[in-house]
Amino acid sequence: MSEAKKAIFARLNQRRVSATKQDCKAPLATKHLNKTEAKNLLIEKLQENRAEVYSIPSSSWTETLTAIATERGYKTWLFGKNLSGAKTASKALESVSNEISVIQYDSDYETLREVLFHQVDVSVTSVKAAIAETGTLLLIPDKNEPRMMSLIPPVHIAILKQSDIVTSFQQIANNPPWQGKNMPTNILFISSPSKTADIQQTIAYGAHGPKKLIVLIIN
């Protein structure tokens, strides 16, 4: 044990203060939302925080991406390996115009850094769950969809299944989508594009991370 730790614990263990029982698990009043209400609330909250939301049938997310590519001229797209339709989407995007290229995040960050910082226009990731109450997406990056995907490119497109929407953060904390005490390396709760109000309380988007957050909810 380090000297510092020993000294700190000696101070902490003086037991000069008697403990009082605290009620830490008191349940708080919660809303009960059905599937449609939850989805509507999620959309409302996301839009309040400047995310763009598209609610689409499952067959059409490739079409939605190609439409976005055509309309806005995003050229370099980044995909991971978690989205099952990624291959089809990549092909469809590349066929939109020969200016569009699709990159896979399949080598390590050090190799890909230049490209990530200076070339990628938009990245597409999956979403593990969403919280309706606050309009929040839960992402659990892994080797197939690394952490930087939702951080460095100026546009982040997140693809969410409607069935993965829950009402509150507490629900996720009580029944987490990971294995007990075995936490993933990184867990992200994302609720808007990157923003700041550090200059005279004026909100500006795209402070350090994505300037745009586009959410596709698949029904």
Added chain:
Amino acid sequence: MKTKFSKRIELALADSQLRMNFRGAMDFLRNKRQLAFNDVEEWQALRKKGAAIRQDAIQRLPELLTQLEHQCQQNGIHVHWAENGDEANKIILDIAQQHKAKQVIKGKSMATEEIELNDYLAKHDIECIESDMGEYIVQLDNEKPSHIIMPAIHKNTAQITDLFEKKLGTSTPSGDVDALIGVGRRILREKFEHADIGISGVNFAIADTGTLCLVENEGNGRLSTTAPPVHIALMGIEKVIPDIQALPTLQRLLTRSATGQHITSYLNLISSPRKQGELDGPREVHLVLLDNGRANISQDEKLQSTLACIRCGACMNHCPVYTRIGGHAYGSTYPGPIGQVVMPQIKGLKQEGELLDACSLNGACGEACPVEIDLPELIRTLRHRKQENSPAFWSKEAFIWFVWTKIHQHPWLYRQTTLLMAVFRTLDLNYPRGWARTRTIPKAAKMSLHRQVRERSKTKKKKENE
């Protein structure tokens, strides 16, 4: 050598631009918070639960810290212990030197301000750049943060435009905040791309899973903890919470109290360095646990609740003194009510005790606190301790109260005194000079109230007799 607190207050009060900037900012933040907590019953239940979670964690610090250390180590995070700022600085410098680091990028962290890490690393030829936009602005002007959540709150857009022009040679249209943020983004992205080490604070650390939680809007916290090959997190030992079930309550209280947001753009949970097969994230993560007086506070029955603080800044936003003098006048890492309570405890009453004078005991801070810290009571306790340790009888204030008590205990003396005051009513006592500079000193009446009543009843009786 610092100037006296009273002198700094005087200067701040005379700066009308500064006062306007703070007034505007505080009104804005207070309204935002109030809108976020518009359901009073919900606020009270949430607050009660938050207070219980924090109080419980402080009572169980030894147990939770042991668990946190163990679990972090299991996850591959290196854990270090620092008794004070010097030790924490040395630990961080050692790690930096082992990696031959020259450039450090920092996410927003008040703990690193507390130990004055930037100056320390600079002395050892390591450049430490602040990446939070507010902190970056403040660093650019060689200042310290004036607010724990919004560090550059004392400056307005025009002042920042001028600062950027002077220091960075940029020219952005006046009043264009987006353009200013764009400049910051461009410069800091370059730093993120090439920094050797990322340093961050910790908002909450989850003991049973060994997880560090960072709450932020900009994404600089995420970049600082993901891009560089090494991440060092510094946290006060009081920031530990038992499990993730406790997090939603505290998160809701923190962001709503701080900026009126129901949640921030990012909540970032870090539990380990890059694992085998993963493609990004730091290869090394260090956690530095800082005591700096906290363990002793945890053993003080009357002051223990100081440690429940989740650093939301609501107490300063609601403090009439802070609103008028701003954060810099305090001359301390943490300003406002929580600063008045924390600073004398970590630096000693002798050095920081004067901060306690800047309080009217109006109680607004205590009511705004999301974890029910009775700040006014803490301030009173510390004031009492400060007086206890000084020869109080001979202080001017104590002497005046002594005389006042004697006068009010003896009716004869009381009558004589009021009589004298009525006679010498125009006498200039020279006491409330500073106060009287912009006000008229009230004069004692020609006749005391007691005497007036007596005279009146006399005349009345006379009339009745006639």
